[in-house]
Amino acid sequence: DQQVKQNSPSLSVQEGRISILNCDYTNSMFDYFLWYKKYPAEGPTFLISISSIKDKNEDGRFTVFLNKSAKHLSLHIVPSQPGDSAVYFCAASANAGGTSYGKLTFGQGTILTVHP
Amino acid sequence: DGGITQSPKYLFRKEGQNVTLSCEQNLNHDAMYWYRQDPGQGLRLIYYSQIVNDFQKGDIAEGYSVSREKKESFPLTVTSAQKNPTAFYLCASSIFRGTNSPLHFGNGTRLTVT
Numbered sequence: 001d002q003q004v005k006q007n008s009p010s011l012s013v014q015e016g017r018i019s020i021l022n023c024d025y026t027n028s029m030f031d032y033f034l035w036y037k038k039y040p041a042e043g044p045t046f047l048i049s050i051s052s053i054k055d056k057n058e059d060g061r062f063t064v065f066l067n068k069s070a071k072h073l074s075l076h077i078v079p080s081q082p083g084d085s086a087v088y089f090c091a092a093s094a095n096a097g098g099t100s101y102g103k104l105t106f107g108q109g110t111i112l113t114v115h116p
Numbered sequence: 117d118g119g120i121t122q123s124p125k126y127l128f129r130k131e132g133q134n135v136t137l138s139c140e141q142n143l144n145h146d147a148m149y150w151y152r153q154d155p156g157q158g159l160r161l162i163y164y165s166q167i168v169n170d171f172q173k174g175d176i177a178e179g180y181s182v183s184r185e186k187k188e189s190f191p192l193t194v195t196s197a198q199k200n201p202t203a204f205y206l207c208a209s210s211i212f213r214g215t216n217s218p219l220h221f222g223n224g225t226r227l228t229v230t
Contacts, residue, residue, distance in 0.1 A: 004158070034218055043120075043206050043221030044159070089158060103149070103174075104219060106158035 003027045004092050006107035014115055019077040021110050023090035026071065030092035034104065035064060035075045038087045047088075048075070080114045087111050118143045120222035122207050127227045129201075137192045137225045139207035148190035149208040149219060152176065159206060165190055194227065201229045 005024045013019045021035075031052040036044035050057040050064045050073070057064050063076045077084055091104040120141045129135045141148065147166045151159040161174030165184040179198025184190055190209075194201045204226050208219040 006158075009156070036221075041125075041224070041226070043122075043208075043223045046218040046220065049218055091159075103161065103164060104159075106151075106160075108156060108158045 002108075003030075004090060004105050004107040006088075006090060006110050008110050009108070010111040010113070012113045012115065013080050015082055016079045019075075019080045019084065019112055019114065021075040021077075021088050021090075021112065023073050023075075023107050024071060025073075025092050027092070027094060027105075028071070029094035030105075031095050032093045033064070033066060033073050034091045034093075035062075036089045036091060036106075037084075038089060038109070044089060077112075080112075082114050082116050085112055085114050120207055120209055120220060122205075122222035122225050125223070125225060127225055129227070129229050131229055132196045133229075134193055134195050135201075135227065135229075137194065137205055137207075137227070139190045139192065139222060140188055141190075141207075141209045141220075141222075142188060143209055143220060144187075145209035145211055145220070146187070147210045148184065149210075150174075150180070150182065150190070150192045151206045151208065153204040153206060153224075162192065162205075194229075201227060203227060 034049040035047040037047050038044040048059050048062045048064050050066050066073045087109045089109045090107045093104050123138045149164040150162040163182040165171035181193045206224045207222045210219045211217040
């Protein structure tokens with residue numbers, strides 16, 4: 001039962017253009033969503049998060065959008081840079097009475113390649 | 117520098133042997149987690165601990181065991197009962213006081229069992 005899905009295994013964009021990574025979820029109890037970036041043979045690095053009370057959160061070149069009715073979130077990277085090339089994971093957690101913070105469910109990941 | 121240290125980076129074992137992966141953090145985080153990553157899959161939760169001397173099974177705990185005797189340390193033992201132990205293992209930690217906080221990950225241990 002894949003509760004968090006990233007349906008695009010890979011994405012290729014040109015440097016300077018926008019990268020849009022998508023993520024869908026099925027569990028309506030999820031109320032906190034995160035994006036992580038991962039290089040090979042390293043641990044994931046936290047990128048940006050959003051609470052379910054918001055529909056947008058921005059941090060520099062990175063913006064996360066949340067559409068609760070569609071159970072969909074996306075990560076926009078503008079402008080894309082070659083150093084952004086990595087695997088991007090979306091993750092979600094459900095605050096089941098405050099006991100589940102940090103217990104994340106991850107998507108399968110999307111490999112982003114940014115070409116110079 | 118605060119962070120999470122996993123050792124060793126690469127580990128090789130023969131089938132039937134138990135092996136323990138180390139995870140230490142100096143972030144003063146309350147909660148610690150073990151995840152497993154397989155090719156083409158997301159990270160899957162093995163065990164987590166919200167406080168010293170307490171831990172909970174995650175989604176794929178069978179064949180694994182953990183201990184949390186110190187706040188800083190959360191070792192994972194991969195037992196011979198784990199049917200597919202070859203994987204990339206990631207340890208993480210987070211603040212746990214009823215607030216949303218991201219997980220901070222170590223750089224992982226790649227375990228190969230032959």
